[in-house]
Amino acid sequence: MRGTARDNVVVLAAAVVLSAALLSWKAEIESKGVTVVVAVAEQDSAGRVVAPEDTPRRELLDPWLANDEFRSQFALMNATMIYQRAPGGDVAFVLLNGARRSSWEGREEALLAHEFGHAWVQAEKYPSPVFVPGPHACIAIHTGDITQHVLIRKELEKRGIDYRRPWLEGLERAIPVMETAAPPPEDDRCARARLAAEWVDVKLGLEPGAWPALPRYEAAVRRYMPEVVSTVERIVEYVRSHDMSDRAQHRQALQAVFEMLKDLVYYRAKEYRAYGTIKQEP
Numbered sequence: 001m002r003g004t005a006r007d008n009v010v011v012l013a014a015a016v017v018l019s020a021a022l023l024s025w026k027a028e029i030e031s032k033g034v035t036v037v038v039a040v041a042e043q044d045s046a047g048r049v050v051a052p053e054d055t056p057r058r059e060l061l062d063p064w065l066a067n068d069e070f071r072s073q074f075a076l077m078n079a080t081m082i083y084q085r086a087p088g089g090d091v092a093f094v095l096l097n098g099a100r101r102s103s104w105e106g107r108e109e110a111l112l113a114h115e116f117g118h119a120w121v122q123a124e125k126y127p128s129p130v131f132v133p134g135p136h137a138c139i140a141i142h143t144g145d146i147t148q149h150v151l152i153r154k155e156l157e158k159r160g161i162d163y164r165r166p167w168l169e170g171l172e173r174a175i176p177v178m179e180t181a182a183p184p185p186e187d188d189r190c191a192r193a194r195l196a197a198e199w200v201d202v203k204l205g206l207e208p209g210a211w212p213a214l215p216r217y218e219a220a221v222r223r224y225m226p227e228v229v230s231t232v233e234r235i236v237e238y239v240r241s242h243d244m245s246d247r248a249q250h251r252q253a254l255q256a257v258f259e260m261l262k263d264l265v266y267y268r269a270k271e272y273r274a275y276g277t278i279k280q281e282p
């Protein structure tokens with residue numbers, strides 16, 4: 001790894017600072033044969049997403065960054081992890097989105113730790129949905145998030161990494177928007193899957209009473225996208241009654257959650273049945 005040791009942090013060439021907790025987690029993931037590469041992906045003047053010149057294994061990353069479907073998803077994220085199988089050893093690219101710097105600066109540890117979590121889940125050989133470009137891409141992403149976040153939350157707690165405060169702060173910022181904004185256009189399928197996955201995390205990741213803003217958050221979601229309610233309830237019930245740390249059950253959960261999210265985005269959730277006829281195209 002590049003960089004200069006300075007007390008307990010290492011400054012990488014791309015100026016991403018890793019805390020001691022992150023450095024030790026990175027080493028553990030790498031001991032499983034997976035190289036972890038951390039970089040800030042920036043947008044260039046032509047609107048392309050580019051990784052710094054000196055990003056290790058950049059040749060494996062560039063095709064992802066050039067993919068339109070991936071780019072449109074990445075634009076909405078502060079950070080992501082791309083897992084690339086490769087001869088000679090898999091690589092987990094943990095990317096911060098430079099275009100959204102103002103929304104993550106100062107809370108890099110929680111953000112990077114979350115993405116390290118996704119890399120760790122892969123290194124531990126849990127099954128994961130395959131990213132397929134096209135209309136199902138975002139459904140696959142949110143499916144994997146839902147099942148993997150169960151494992152990641154547990155691991156972050158074990159490692160003493162505070163992910164809750166920045167997570168809940170982000171959700172709290174979204175509440176006033178959902179209380180007042182017009183719902184996203186009906187053909188924005190990914191918006192429904194995204195919000196459903198976010199709410200599932202809230203329901204699975206917080207004990208009753210742990211978040212005072214919860215009632216206001218849930219009321220805001222119900223107002224903003226009432227059609228996600230039954231899907232969220234079904235997914236939560238499914239995940240709660242299965243053990244995500246069991247690889248066979250995890251694999252089944254990926255299939256089940258994928259189908260439930262697909263039903264939601266293609267208007268087959270319970271909420272659509274009551275007024276299905278007026279939704280049909282002429």
Ligand SMILES: [Zn+2]
Nearest residue numbers: 114118145149
């Ligand atoms: Zn995630």
